[in-house]
Amino acid sequence: MKYKSQKVAYWFFALSMLLLTLQIVYGFIMGFAHMGYDGLHDFIPFNTARAVHTNLLVVWLLSGFMGAAYYIIPEEAEQELVSVKLAYIQLITLALVGVVAIVGYHFNYWEGRKFLEIPRPLDYLVVLNVLTFLGIILATLYKGKKRTTTSLVLTMGLVFAALLYLPGMIWFDNQTMDSFFRWWVVHLWVEGVWELIMGGILSFLLIKITGVDREVIEKWLYVIVGLTFISGILGTGHHYYYIGAGKTWLIVGGIFSALEPLAFLGMALFAIAMYRKGEKRHPNKIALSWTLGTAIVSFVGAGLLGLAHTLPSVNMYTHGTLVTAMHGHLAFWGAYAMIVFAIIAYTMPNLTGRKLYDSNRGVLAFWLSNIGMVGMTVAFGVAGVAQVYMERIVGIEFGEVQKEIEVHFFILICCATLFTVGVGLYIAEFLKYGTPNDEALEKN
Amino acid sequence: MLSKSQAKTFFLGGTIVTFAIFLGMSWNTMSNEVPKRTHEENLTPLVIQGKHIWEENNCMGCHTLMGEGAYYAPELTKVYDRRGEGYIKAALMSPVPWSPRGRKMVAYNMSEKDADAVVAFLKWIGEIDLNGFPAKHKYNKSNQPNK
Secondary structure, eight states: OOOOOGGGHHHHHHHHHHHHHHHHHHHHHHHHHHOOOOOTTTTTHHHHHHHHHHHHHHHHHHHHHHHHHHHHHHHTSSOSOOOOOHHHHHHHHHHHHHHHHHHHHHOOOOOOOTTTTTTHHHHHHHHHHHHHHHHHHHHHHHHHOOOHHHHHHHHHHHHHHHHTHHHHGGGSSSSHHOOOHHHHHHHHHHIIIIIHHHHHHHHHHHHHHHOHHHHHHHHHHHHHHHHHHHHHHHHGGGTTTTTTTOOOHHHHHHHHHHHHHHHHHHHHHHHHHHHHOOOOOOSHHHHHHHHHHHHHIIIIIIIHHTTTTTTTHHHHHHHTTTHHHHHHHHHIIEEEIHHHHHHHHHHHHHHOOOOOOOOHHHHHHHHHHHHHHHHHHHHHHHHHHHIIIIIIIOOOOOHHHHHHHHHHHHHHHHHHHHHHHHHHHHHHHHHTTTTOOHHHHOOO | OOOOOHHHHHHHHHHHHHHHHHHHHHHIIIIIIIHHHTTTTHHHHHHHHHHHHHHTTTGTTTTTEETOOSSSOBTTTTHHHHHHHHHHHHHOOOSSOOOGGGOOOOOOOOOOOHHHHHHHHHHHHHTSOOTTTTTOOOOOOOGOOOO
């Protein structure tokens, strides 16, 4: 750690870990409900569990990204954060808004729009919170000595993510228009600007871990984020096939979303090539595993599994089935959860001054969580494909099909248990480091 | 070999061009396609009220509509055709959880007025031109999604 104010990152990471734990709990509630055990129905019906599960995901990832930015920006700009106090206020209000939203979901206080369930009054607080965050980051960059490509790409991702939240707040009477703009937020976040954030963090980690020249890494970063936007922006069309928009989207969405895996392939090849090129062997091997892991798993989960159902002729049958859940899980895990895990694994020894990364528990955490998540993806895939054939192609009633595929949710829960053990070990590693302290400053 | 500034131009140029195309297509969709395909003239206050109720209860948290939502309960795009008004109202107005084949729905115990609004909303949804979604079944032709 080079700057005292970087310590604030730790608390954002801690909030991330806490919310992730809760997210997993609600995931289990849904898994059991799908299997036929809905004992909690009266207190936590499926739609509540679902809204909590997905919203916690968004909030813990955002908290992780914010923590990453609070660590990376001072180091890249060579400047302390302009206000640490404001950063802590931002952290606390973020947690408060999150908690109020999550509790509200248990009392029918929400807006039933997938992923954007946060009710409108809280939306304004989210906007205020994110503006504070961006204010701190931008002012730090402005005052800083350096403006590196890595920090600019990361900041650009964060600014665009904030801007793209706004179309989701417009009220439409027409469901089609509502959906149309909801995807401006959801799709352009996860298949657009969040990839900028991921690219920025990945580039920072590769510079630190491999020791490859910054100019080389940042050049390829531009190429990758270029590919992301060229394919991803018009790739939004794959959400417009069957919601009441015109036929042109079938062609444009089909072609460009078929190109989307290229950006992820680029990311994977880039990470591997830089690793091989690097002469420096950073002792923090766990951070390296997560860094290479995120690049590779995001290609499989977001790239390949996305491609599997993105063409209009396939999507006609898979749209709105568990096939989407299959892709969603590995994509979010590979691209976004793992990059947050990577930056946490890299920063913890630097924040605390305790170089405890050489541990079997860390390695086990990496493999168990990944194997568990791949198993879950397979279970969702089998259930989804079976659902598509039985319900959509053969024409068996929805409820009958759900009964037939219950068994796959047993497998899902087994794999999810493995995954949870992995994540639990990761969190144990996180806690082992303790809290950050100023003594860590001298050690770097 | 590609230089850093060329890479930057590729990123900025590619982004601006594709985003401009995206905005143009979106404009066309908003102003020409959606009003016709969704029969916007049929968006009565009752339908809009139905949309409000649909959102206030997070129906998408279990069901899909136009293929969007969660995968715990049936797709409802063509439910008005498939089940008819009476069935839908019975499910919404039931004081105990509606639970076909054991999977429970929240007992909304809705008033008849609210249930009518949701029915109007679902009827309007069913008439939207969705480019052929939901697809016709290939085998069990007696149980088509839109009869």
